[in-house]
Amino acid sequence: MSTQPIYQLFDTREQKAILESRNSLLLFSAIEKLVIQSKAGFTLTPQLICELHRVVIQDIYTCAGQFRDVDVRITNTEHQPPPWQNIGIYIDEMCKYVNDNFGKSGLHLAAYLMWRQNWIHPFKGGNGRVSRGLSYLILNVRLGFLLPGLNTIPEQIVKNRIPYYNALKAADQAERAGTIDVSQMENLLSDMLAAQLLFVHEKACGN
Numbered sequence: 001m002s003t004q005p006i007y008q009l010f011d012t013r014e015q016k017a018i019l020e021s022r023n024s025l026l027l028f029s030a031i032e033k034l035v036i037q038s039k040a041g042f043t044l045t046p047q048l049i050c051e052l053h054r055v056v057i058q059d060i061y062t063c064a065g066q067f068r069d070v071d072v073r074i075t076n077t078e079h080q081p082p083p084w085q086n087i088g089i090y091i092d093e094m095c096k097y098v099n100d101n102f103g104k105s106g107l108h109l110a111a112y113l114m115w116r117q118n119w120i121h122p123f124k125g126g127n128g129r130v131s132r133g134l135s136y137l138i139l140n141v142r143l144g145f146l147l148p149g150l151n152t153i154p155e156q157i158v159k160n161r162i163p164y165y166n167a168l169k170a171a172d173q174a175e176r177a178g179t180i181d182v183s184q185m186e187n188l189l190s191d192m193l194a195a196q197l198l199f200v201h202e203k204a205c206g207n
Contacts, residue, residue, distance in 0.1 A: 132154040166184070
């Protein structure tokens with residue numbers, strides 16, 4: 001998480017928790033609408049990413065929907081996010097990768113966005129929530145429908161973040177070596193997708 005201070009709109013942790021829960025529901029509603037709209041075509045844009053950010057931190061921080069205009073550091077990691085002046089370049093590059101490689105598997109694109117969005121760290125706050133929402137969105141868009149199940153991939157990550165952090169670190173190491181390798185994140189998302197669908201199967205069987 002970023003160590004850069006952010007102007008907050010809440011007074012207590014309880015208020016923040018309530019707002020985050022509400023915004024999580026709004027995010028899934030936004031994802032559902034985007035998946036439906038994607039049947040007529042889909043292009044990942046910086047504007048769409050900013051809109052997801054606006055949804056996840058509205059009424060929590062004043063910077064909703066805006067790229068950061070300061071440099072930040074992330075605790076407990078060797079990765080240093082790029083200078084704020086280069087955010088637009090990296091976001092455009094990320095969108096181009098997805099749009100140019102849209103024929104690749106949904107899991108690959110989801111893993112790539114999960115990592116790269118975190119790597120760029122384009123916002124002052126809410127980067128993790130945006131990356132999870134964006135990753136889940138592209139997976140659903142590539143499938144052509146909204147995945148069923150209550151035990152969703154983003155929820156599984158929140159419940160156990162350690163494998164998620166490890167996968168991010170592995171992708172960071174590959175990037176420092178000059179390659180894009182999100183295979184560890186792909187494997188993690190694959191296992192989580194299986195768990196999400198297993199939950200649906202168990203519910204259908206009455207378990």
